[in-house]
Amino acid sequence: MAAPPGPVPDTLPLRPAPGGPVARRRTERGRLVKSAAGLGLILVLWQASVPLVGLSDYFYPSPATVARAFGELITKGILPVYVSDSLLRYLGSVVVGGVLGLLLGLAVGLHRGLARLLAPFVNFLYAIVEGAWVPLFVVWWGYGIKVIVVLLVYIIFFPMFHNTMVGVRTVPQVYVNAVRALGARPWQVVAEVILPAALPNIITGFRVGAGFAFRGLIFAEMLAAKTGVGYLIYEGVSMQNTARTIVGMICMGVMWLFIDNLYLKPFERATIERWGVVVVPEDGH
């Protein structure tokens, strides 16, 4: 089966799409219709199940109730504030943690001695699940934003560090030698050979870290924040308004859809897929 030109499709179909670009566009549209149908089916099943389950709105809100709660949150101006708060915390921490992980991973990857010194220690820290650090952070800084930011920086640091280190270490020596033979200075070797060659690993590390960090954001907000989407999910239940909780959950999913499809995947596609270095599965695990 020949690889189709252009962006790699979401799944390799069991039967290859027949025909050329026009037919392919038709199957893309067909897929969109199917996705909408799937979503519609779930919504219909949900709405239909409400009278069957027969519990109050507190236990089992209907899509209508959730839609009403959504409208309420928008008109009261709560939702936009919560979403922007969450995004701000997320983006700031992810950038800081990502840069730190990249720099340290680079340093450790380039210097064998440093690797032997720090790698096992960092790996042990990585084994301590992110959530487990939250109580300690709360002891140190009380409930609040600092805990959330530190946690997110921590979460994204490790995959970035690990993947950068691995990426740098596995650059084929041939490339380095070739460039050195042409008279490249050390910094040129790093900038023009090692970094680009390690880029697939680095980007994968960033994507993995970004995913974990997003979940970490929601968890930390549930525990230690007074605004934000995670807080909304928790607050809905504590004020007996389960519909708000569901609005929060849906928001969370949509936000991740945005982040993954508008930023992470295109970035991946524009760099490593274009350079033909690797074809990544779309699930981002």
Add this chain to the structure above:
Amino acid sequence: MAAIPFLAVALGWLLAPRVLAYPRYLLPPAGDVWARFLQMLADGSLAHHTGGSLLRLAAGFVAGNALAIPLGIAIAMHRGVAEMLRPVLTFLQSIAGIAWIPLAIVWFGIGNGAVVFVIANIVFFSVIYNTVMGVQTIPLVLRRAVLASGGRGVRILTELLLPGALVQIILGLRTSVALGWRALVAAEMLAGASGLGYVTIESVQWYKTDVVLLGMIVIGLLWLLMDRLLFVPLERATVVRWGMLQR
């Protein structure tokens, strides 16, 4: 040489109370944590909480897989249904687990039910997603091979879909347990009544930081043990040997 950072941290930890002045609850001396470890070992609370956590993890893991694998295979068998549901599954998978904790509290109250539900939830959505994707990415060649040797219907299920799904499941095993473990700790903190996560967050309000530190160390060690003693050998014996995963 690898031990140097550990020793440095240990040394710093031992010396800090002598060099700096700070309240005991911010960083209890190592001796306190060790004493707490011995105490919790002796009165059985360490075993109680650790055992409880592991049991909840196992229960959630089994429940999640038991529901996800058959359902995933059933969905994957019909390409049309699979295509319809793929975006929904992707969406649900992105909010699986931790986001459901408050809802779980509504349905099950605080305690085992909520925690096991959250773990089962995240395992379910990640396994079903992997199963559906896995079946869809079985190479066309294999499908044609089964068809060419006269297989139809049930044969396709048993000789193509199930082994393909099995490979996906093993590949995803480490990830799903890792996700389940994270969900366990988080859920116990927010919705638990016992267990490592619960004990850790509960001690915060009593400023019993030695318990917090002990909890963190146990959580880290448990994952390291599970990973090195279970998953790496398991992967080596199956998917690495079958050439499906480079390590």
